[in-house]
Amino acid sequence: MTDLSTIRSRRETRDRWLLLTPALVILTLAAMGPLLIVVIYSFLTPGDYGGVEWQFSWTSWFNVVAERDFFTEELKLADAHLTVLWRSVKLSLLTVILSFLVGFPTAYFIATRPAHKRDMWMLLIMIPFWTNLLIRTFAIMQLIRNHGTINMILLGLGIVDEPVQMLYTEFSLLVGMTYVYLPLMILPVYASMERLDFNLVEAGYDLYATRFQVLRRVIFPLVKPGVVAGSILVFVPCLGAYVTPRVLGGGKQLMLGNLIDLQFGQLRNWPLGAALSLTLLAVVMVALVFYVRAIGREGESDV
Amino acid sequence: MSKGFDVRRQTGFNTIALTCFVLLYLPIILLVAYSFNAGDSIAIWEGFSWRWYVSAWENEQVQEATLRSVILACSSSLVATSAAVLAALATTRTKPWRGQTLVFAMVNQPLMVPEIVTAVALLIVFAAVKQATGYTGLLYLVLAHSAFCIPFAYMPVRARLQGMDLDLERAAADLYGSPVQVFRRITLPQLWPGILAGAMLAFVISLDDVVITEFVKSAGQDTLPTYMLGQIRRVITPEINAISTALLAISILMVITFFFLNRTRK
Amino acid sequence: MIEIEGITKTFGEGASAFTALDDVSITIQSNEFFTLLGPSGCGKTTLLRTIAGFLDPTRGKLALDGEDLLSRPPYQRPVNTVFQSYALFPHMTVAENIAFGLEMLKKPKAQIKATVDEMLDLVQMAPMADRKTAQISGGQQQRVALARALAPRPKVLLLDEPLSALDFKLRKEMQLELKRLQHETGITFVFVTHDQEEALTMSDRIAVMNLGTIRQIGGPRDIYDHPAERFVADFIGDTNFLQAELLDTTGEAARIRLGSGAETTARAAPGGPGAGGQVTVAVRPEHAAITGAGGALLPGTLQEVVYFGTDTHYHVDLDCGGRFVVRVQNQPGHMQPREVGARVGIDFAAGIGQVLKD
Numbered sequence: 001m002t003d004l005s006t007i008r009s010r011r012e013t014r015d016r017w018l019l020l021t022p023a024l025v026i027l028t029l030a031a032m033g034p035l036l037i038v039v040i041y042s043f044l045t046p047g048d049y050g051g052v053e054w055q056f057s058w059t060s061w062f063n064v065v066a067e068r069d070f071f072t073e074e075l076k077l078a079d080a081h082l083t084v085l086w087r088s089v090k091l092s093l094l095t096v097i098l099s100f101l102v103g104f105p106t107a108y109f110i111a112t113r114p115a116h117k118r119d120m121w122m123l124l125i126m127i128p129f130w131t132n133l134l135i136r137t138f139a140i141m142q143l144i145r146n147h148g149t150i151n152m153i154l155l156g157l158g159i160v161d162e163p164v165q166m167l168y169t170e171f172s173l174l175v176g177m178t179y180v181y182l183p184l185m186i187l188p189v190y191a192s193m194e195r196l197d198f199n200l201v202e203a204g205y206d207l208y209a210t211r212f213q214v215l216r217r218v219i220f221p222l223v224k225p226g227v228v229a230g231s232i233l234v235f236v237p238c239l240g241a242y243v244t245p246r247v248l249g250g251g252k253q254l255m256l257g258n259l260i261d262l263q264f265g266q267l268r269n270w271p272l273g274a275a276l277s278l279t280l281l282a283v284v285m286v287a288l289v290f291y292v293r294a295i296g297r298e299g300e301s302d303v
Numbered sequence: 304m305s306k307g308f309d310v311r312r313q314t315g316f317n318t319i320a321l322t323c324f325v326l327l328y329l330p331i332i333l334l335v336a337y338s339f340n341a342g343d344s345i346a347i348w349e350g351f352s353w354r355w356y357v358s359a360w361e362n363e364q365v366q367e368a369t370l371r372s373v374i375l376a377c378s379s380s381l382v383a384t385s386a387a388v389l390a391a392l393a394t395t396r397t398k399p400w401r402g403q404t405l406v407f408a409m410v411n412q413p414l415m416v417p418e419i420v421t422a423v424a425l426l427i428v429f430a431a432v433k434q435a436t437g438y439t440g441l442l443y444l445v446l447a448h449s450a451f452c453i454p455f456a457y458m459p460v461r462a463r464l465q466g467m468d469l470d471l472e473r474a475a476a477d478l479y480g481s482p483v484q485v486f487r488r489i490t491l492p493q494l495w496p497g498i499l500a501g502a503m504l505a506f507v508i509s510l511d512d513v514v515i516t517e518f519v520k521s522a523g524q525d526t527l528p529t530y531m532l533g534q535i536r537r538v539i540t541p542e543i544n545a546i547s548t549a550l551l552a553i554s555i556l557m558v559i560t561f562f563f564l565n566r567t568r569k
Numbered sequence: 570m571i572e573i574e575g576i577t578k579t580f581g582e583g584a585s586a587f588t589a590l591d592d593v594s595i596t597i598q599s600n601e602f603f604t605l606l607g608p609s610g611c612g613k614t615t616l617l618r619t620i621a622g623f624l625d626p627t628r629g630k631l632a633l634d635g636e637d638l639l640s641r642p643p644y645q646r647p648v649n650t651v652f653q654s655y656a657l658f659p660h661m662t663v664a665e666n667i668a669f670g671l672e673m674l675k676k677p678k679a680q681i682k683a684t685v686d687e688m689l690d691l692v693q694m695a696p697m698a699d700r701k702t703a704q705i706s707g708g709q710q711q712r713v714a715l716a717r718a719l720a721p722r723p724k725v726l727l728l729d730e731p732l733s734a735l736d737f738k739l740r741k742e743m744q745l746e747l748k749r750l751q752h753e754t755g756i757t758f759v760f761v762t763h764d765q766e767e768a769l770t771m772s773d774r775i776a777v778m779n780l781g782t783i784r785q786i787g788g789p790r791d792i793y794d795h796p797a798e799r800f801v802a803d804f805i806g807d808t809n810f811l812q813a814e815l816l817d818t819t820g821e822a823a824r825i826r827l828g829s830g831a832e833t834t835a836r837a838a839p840g841g842p843g844a845g846g847q848v849t850v851a852v853r854p855e856h857a858a859i860t861g862a863g864g865a866l867l868p869g870t871l872q873e874v875v876y877f878g879t880d881t882h883y884h885v886d887l888d889c890g891g892r893f894v895v896r897v898q899n900q901p902g903h904m905q906p907r908e909v910g911a912r913v914g915i916d917f918a919a920g921i922g923q924v925l926k927d
Binding site for chain 2: 020031
């Protein structure tokens, strides 16, 4: 006897791949495929005027962290790269901390509103997030420029005699990235917080815990997966940030994204740019593995 | 009467939260406000005026970039949404199958890989193609935008499909609806809000993109965001604010519509 | 007539394989109200979905009036389903829902209109015809689902626990309503439920299922009074199980010796052993009477008296071991007050017990 289910499942498989074809073709051409070519490029020799020579070389990978002195052939650490790398990691971590300090209470605030109003508060968080990142960065820039709103107020009140230099400092990057990526912290923290059973909080108080103890011993452990997820969601785009440091760092405070850009622009070292890109990608992938674990632990989460 | 003990209260949290909301909107509100400034400054208020909107409207570069942005956002959201709907149909309600993980990884890749990395990758590939074929038109941008819009269009459609009661389609098949009829009469009408939501997200994402566009575009192919990025080196006038405000208005409108489209599901 | 022959359905493969239906064979007559009864997971819904065409069996044959059904997709089977969730199309009105099947069959417009009106009358939903399905109550949705499935005049109507979402009173009403509809339309109903009372009230015949197999097929009386095996006796109604020695069998009468030493007759298990060995005998609580200890079939001690309004349950610990429950209907003036701890006896008529196969 013919097994009907086998025939049908075979047809299902064929239909499935047919339906997937357009998406997979587009993604192969403009996402996955080019990424593989970046891997190849990272092992080639830079061309004189940009581009590459088709000659195998480890140099680019080597140059990510070290360099050979042009005259003495002496090996030393690539200070310029390491400075940028260190700044990227440092600023990303600081942004995570700042986002947490602001985002956690905010998520808590939203989660403790009446149920029918929470969506509206979340919408208020989401609106800035879905609006143009460049515009939001501009908005911050206009605020902290030497002739910007804050300095105008400070000068007008006579608090300072000359404008405070905020733009083009690491401070401006920190403020800008926190402003831009804060919703990514609030979203998953709120998602865990909303599911929090406030009977547990009551039980905490019943057992003589103070407000702070309840926060630290009951609430925080329960929403920790959301905090971990939020931290990684903020950390990842910060590490690869390009627009914010370009606008607010003004070429003085480079981050990894700008360093990569530089290799393809003025410095004309495509293989090094490719190697730096893959380094960035590798760090991001490690972070994402932690993210998947964090939300996995929390159960189904649709963030 | 005393209010009693509020278990939900945490000292200082409300203050921080409300400050957060203010700080989130203050820069944007200022940016919008100065777009109506009569003066040349984005810090000193000199009275209300539409002049910067007029000047942006009459700026040929802005006109061109706007047109390009709109064409790009429309075509890539159309392409991305169509591909995403088909992909969502293929990847929901099936038993685990071989290749599933790979497909998910591919669809979500644009969300996971930092934009600058994708941008660089596309620069490398498209530079080679441009050199080989001599074609430098808009299609590179359409392709690139379509790719990174796919996950955004895919998510709401997939969510909608997963939330749909399978018995409805079974009932339709039971009532003599052929697979095509079932899709057209039952699945599609229920899917529309999801498709619309996905298309709008894709549109906004494409409209707002800076990094990938900046690396992929050929000479003279500025979109509004890359045009604005190019202006930061110059003296900034409220004209930029006027353009920003227009873009903001579109995004906010879309996000709010998206929000309500998604809410009717429950 | 539906002929189900050796249907087997296995999910998964290898070690994790699960057999939902194991070699099931049933013949359902035309115009019959046939019920598949069993606990959740017994395979009754799987069987229903197989008939509807939403599942392909691993093995077996399925024919309706002599025509093979398995080779046809659901939309080519003259069989309609009332879903447990009703599955009413939320983007259509009540009338549009009912018309759907007829439209798919490309019936002429006028005929569709006439049938829809007729169906609306049949389920008393005419005033609600233009409402969206979300705007009507659960009981009304139930009626619409029924009308929608009946409108194309299927040869067989499949009902997947359609009453489970309704409250008690409404469910009772709908039970009678369904019975009436089946009678009026003359369509074969295949009804799935886990509610034994529902099955007994409505069905012409019942198939009791467990673990993917058919345990017993018969009329409601037959199944209740003469369960073939322990599972059926236990699943339907309350039962006392007694250990007894089978002495001999003449026709349907089996002579047994109870644990107390008393001898009586019970109905023999069809296909069971004829004589010798230990058997289990099932006795319904309402089929036994409580008497004085002397001369009774089963003497014992009264342990508990539970008052239920319509009747009273007497729990008796038997001298020969085990507990026996007797249900006595309460009648004013005929109450027999008995003290817990009193010596009592249990009697039941010859032939009322049922010897079980297992």
